[in-house]
Amino acid sequence: MLRVSDLHAKVEEQKILKGVDLEVNAGEVHAVMGPNGSGKSTLAQVLAGREDYDVTAGSLELDGDDLQEMAPEERAHAGLFLAFQYPVEIPGVGNSYFLKAALNAIRKARGEDELDAMDFLQLLRKRAELVDVDEALLRRPVNEGFSGGEKKRNEILQMAVLEPRLAVLDETDSGLDIDALKTVAAGVNALRSEDRAFVVITHYQRLLNYIVPDHVHVLLDGRIVRSGGSELALELEEKGYTGLTNGSSGD
Amino acid sequence: MTIASGRSTAPYLDLYARRGGEPEVLRARRQEAIERFEAAGFPTGRDEEWRQTNLGSLLRAAPAAASRRPLQGGEAARFLYPDCPRMVFVNGRYAPEISSPPRQITAVALAEPGAGGDTEAVLEHLGAHASGRASCSADAGVHPFAALNTGLFEDGAAIVIPDGAVVEQPLQVLWLNAPAAPAAESGGDTPAVEVSFPRLLVIAGENSQASVIETFAAVDPKAGGYFVCPVSEFVCGAGSVLHHTRLQADATDAFHLGFQHAQLERSASFDSSSLAFGGGLVRNDTVGLLDGEGSHCTLDGLYVIDGSQFVDNHMRVEHRQPHTTSHQLYKGVLDGRARSVFNGRIYVHQAAQKTDAKQTNRNLLLSKSALANSNPQLEIFADDVRCTHGSTIGRLDEEALFYLRSRGIEREQAHAMLVYAFARELVEKASHEPLRQDLESRLLASLNGGGPR
Ligand SMILES: Nc1ncnc2c1ncn2[C@@H]1O[C@H](COP(=O)(O)OP(=O)(O)OP(=O)(O)O)[C@@H](O)[C@H]1O
Ligand SMILES: [Mg+2]
Numbered sequence A: 001m002l003r004v005s006d007l008h009a010k011v012e013e014q015k016i017l018k019g020v021d022l023e024v025n026a027g028e029v030h031a032v033m034g035p036n037g038s039g040k041s042t043l044a045q046v047l048a049g050r051e052d053y054d055v056t057a058g059s060l061e062l063d064g065d066d067l068q069e070m071a072p073e074e075r076a077h078a079g080l081f082l083a084f085q086y087p088v089e090i091p092g093v094g095n096s097y098f099l100k101a102a103l104n105a106i107r108k109a110r111g112e113d114e115l116d117a118m119d120f121l122q123l124l125r126k127r128a129e130l131v132d133v134d135e136a137l138l139r140r141p142v143n144e145g146f147s148g149g150e151k152k153r154n155e156i157l158q159m160a161v162l163e164p165r166l167a168v169l170d171e172t173d174s175g176l177d178i179d180a181l182k183t184v185a186a187g188v189n190a191l192r193s194e195d196r197a198f199v200v201i202t203h204y205q206r207l208l209n210y211i212v213p214d215h216v217h218v219l220l221d222g223r224i225v226r227s228g229g230s231e232l233a234l235e236l237e238e239k240g241y242t243g244l245t246n247g248s249s250g251d
Numbered sequence B: 001m002t003i004a005s006g007r008s009t010a011p012y013l014d015l016y017a018r019r020g021g022e023p024e025v026l027r028a029r030r031q032e033a034i035e036r037f038e039a040a041g042f043p044t045g046r047d048e049e050w051r052q053t054n055l056g057s058l059l060r061a062a063p064a065a066a067s068r069r070p071l072q073g074g075e076a077a078r079f080l081y082p083d084c085p086r087m088v089f090v091n092g093r094y095a096p097e098i099s100s101p102p103r104q105i106t107a108v109a110l111a112e113p114g115a116g117g118d119t120e121a122v123l124e125h126l127g128a129h130a131s132g133r134a135s136c137s138a139d140a141g142v143h144p145f146a147a148l149n150t151g152l153f154e155d156g157a158a159i160v161i162p163d164g165a166v167v168e169q170p171l172q173v174l175w176l177n178a179p180a181a182p183a184a185e186s187g188g189d190t191p192a193v194e195v196s197f198p199r200l201l202v203i204a205g206e207n208s209q210a211s212v213i214e215t216f217a218a219v220d221p222k223a224g225g226y227f228v229c230p231v232s233e234f235v236c237g238a239g240s241v242l243h244h245t246r247l248q249a250d251a252t253d254a255f256h257l258g259f260q261h262a263q264l265e266r267s268a269s270f271d272s273s274s275l276a277f278g279g280g281l282v283r284n285d286t287v288g289l290l291d292g293e294g295s296h297c298t299l300d301g302l303y304v305i306d307g308s309q310f311v312d313n314h315m316r317v318e319h320r321q322p323h324t325t326s327h328q329l330y331k332g333v334l335d336g337r338a339r340s341v342f343n344g345r346i347y348v349h350q351a352a353q354k355t356d357a358k359q360t361n362r363n364l365l366l367s368k369s370a371l372a373n374s375n376p377q378l379e380i381f382a383d384d385v386r387c388t389h390g391s392t393i394g395r396l397d398e399e400a401l402f403y404l405r406s407r408g409i410e411r412e413q414a415h416a417m418l419v420y421a422f423a424r425e426l427v428e429k430a431s432h433e434p435l436r437q438d439l440e441s442r443l444l445a446s447l448n449g450g451g452p453r
Helices: A040-048 A074-079 A095-109 A116-129 A135-139 A148-162 A179-193 A207-211 A231-248 B003-009 B010-017 B024-040 B057-062 B119-127 B144-152 B398-406 B411-428 B433-446
Strands: A001-011 A014-024 A027-035 A054-061 A080-083 A092-093 A165-170 A197-201 A214-218 A223-228 B062-065 B084-089 B106-109 B158-160 B170-175 B192-196 B199-204 B209-218 B226-228 B231-236 B241-249 B255-264 B271-277 B281-292 B296-305 B310-319 B325-334 B339-348 B356-365 B371-380 B384-394
Touching: A014 A027, A014 A040, A014 A054, A014 A197, A014 A223, A014 B158, A027 A231, A040 A054, A040 A074, A040 A080, A040 A092, A040 A165, A040 A197, A074 A080, A074 B398, A092 A095, A092 B411, A095 A116, A095 A148, A095 B411, A116 A135, A116 A148, A116 A179, A135 A148, A148 A165, A148 A179, A148 A207, A148 B057, A148 B199, A165 A179, A165 B281, A179 A207, A179 B158, A207 A231, A214 A231, A223 B281, B003 B084, B003 B296, B010 B144, B024 B144, B057 B255, B062 B296, B084 B106, B119 B158, B119 B199, B144 B231, B144 B255, B170 B192, B170 B310, B199 B209, B199 B241, B231 B241, B231 B271, B241 B255, B241 B433, B255 B271, B255 B296, B271 B411, B281 B296, B281 B325, B296 B310, B296 B411, B296 B433, B310 B325, B310 B356, B325 B339, B325 B371, B325 B411, B356 B371, B356 B411, B371 B384, B371 B433, B398 B411, B411 B433
Parallel strands: A027 A197, A027 A214, A080 A165, A165 A197, B062 B192, B084 B170, B158 B199, B170 B209, B192 B226, B199 B231, B209 B241, B226 B255, B231 B255, B241 B271, B255 B281, B271 B296, B281 B310, B296 B325, B310 B339, B325 B356, B339 B371, B356 B384
Antiparallel strands: A001 A014, A001 A054, A214 A223, B106 B158
16 A cells, blocks of 8 residues: 655755655554654655655655655545644634535545535534544634644544545654543544554554554664564563664664 | 926816815815815825825826716626615715615715705714814824815715614615726826715714625726725714724725724724725725723724735824723735735823723735735823734744645645635624625635635
8 A cells, every 4th residue: 555665855954764665555554663853753744745855765655656746635635644743723724614624625536525514514523422522622723722632632533534544643642641542542443444554653552552553663763673563562662772773773 | 397297286186176066064174175185295205104105106197087987787786785775886976776775864975965964963073083184193194185085075975873773784885986998088108097085974873883884896896997085984972882894895906095084982882894805006094083981992904915906004093081992903915916014003192091902913925025014103101001012924834734735625725724714803703794705705705816826
């Protein structure tokens, strides 16, 4: 589904990604871990198509299509979703209005009928219940004044409404209380299916108890230095990243 | 022939000499106004109040009296709110056949003989406020275009709301511009402009409540070549509540230099929204005089401009009595090479203790070459007051744009959503639903017309 090969990217003349390889197949969950500043969010933003991140070498493909040729909205239409590490506050744009515009834009791009207000509201209510988002948040402007945890839940709500094929969750577990963590995991698990895939960026092995990954990757200084099964997360928890690099980084 | 012929007042004095006449009682006031206009002349770049308003293109044009043009069926309809009583003026003259003034209040055309536009109350106020001499603080000077209007208005609307009357439905006053097709007569490179002088006087009786919507529009939005020079005066009696909306949707190359003046007695409340979408060279001077203890005025505005449009809002709010409050919120959306000026002066007199004045001007620039100027001016002579002001000039939030697009929303739509979000509070404060919808669709239309940005 997703194929990232030898990806190099820079921000404001600073090289951040220095050759990332990552292959994600339908039905899989991949976890990406790595120390602060190693480039995890950069990878996520590059996938979503952020324009101020320059891809200097390598390739990104979604279902064989070159992502670099696609605008951010086209990537969303193709089924890509990024839950932001820092969701953006948008004063003046109502949360549910925004979600309806997004869902209908995606449906329209796919040649499906747009949902009318009633049908959308029904869907929204169901999804909000699934990820335990208070209805009051739906009426407020997007993320404005939301608590850290509410913002993260709102990202998951968007994911649940938009039903992407590939969801990249950038530290969606950070700042969540334990109940919220379980809800978010339940939201992800409810969406898990044969033809969907997830890339979960996290610092905490804890999340991976709830969303059990098929593969774990360690991103260090702009490169994936190790990949393994879910046991790798436990090893990291124990040894930390320094232990890991001393031990087994081969290149 | 003098070098300054381009700024000469002569063509306008000529219009005065050839005017159709007026009721006897107005003659002296007109004469006085035109003399004041002549003495002051047109403002120049050296005039502090007009420094940022370049009148060159207007003053190079040769003024002509507005043509008489009967409306074709339906030309006015799209600007009217069907449920509102209305007065329609075409090129500054009353069009009774498409007007339906309300019955419970006096709403008459000034030039209609015997209609009541010459009653004592009307004449007492007409021109007494906007004349640029009476009741303003010493440094206000003469407003030449207000004086010109007083000298030259052909017709206008006088609305008198009786004491205690509560008028539910807003009254709409439509100022429609329909210049004749430009004739070949204006030889050489001197363009001709048809000039009209709309005049509105609203007298709100004690404890009355009413709403007035003024609409300035062009029958053909592409047929510019006209100059509209309106004056609106609001006399707000003790305890009255007056709502006013001023929608300016003139042709994009029209000249629009307006003056509005509100005077408030004890505990009166005046709430005005000025929304500017049209006009090429636009200037609005707004004066709020808080003349009675406990009076309050809200003066809000929105300008959404593109191309080479220029909009200048000059505000002057004077707190003259204790416990008076004023709120100003002006927002601008500028694209293309559009330019705006917001000049907000708050003058707190020594007697006006416990004044609470707030002024905000926010501008959103959508292009590299758009330019917004914002100049707050506070002059405070009382010691126990609260005055705040703030102005911002910013661009669209790129992070927000990316966030919306990452959810599948097309760039254009995401862009429009963010601009709409910025401006919406000024559209949504309109409480009359058809008006609100009209403002909303005008805002959306002006956002979608811009092409790729
Ligand atoms: N706009 C920018 N300008 C300059 N440097 C940037 C910019 N954006 C990111 N960086 C730098 O790129 C590096 C990688 O940042 P990134 O956000 O991808 O890290 P991360 O792995 O997500 O870290 P964290 O775990 O703290 O979220 C950091 O050193 C960061 O300072
Ligand atoms: Mg990060």
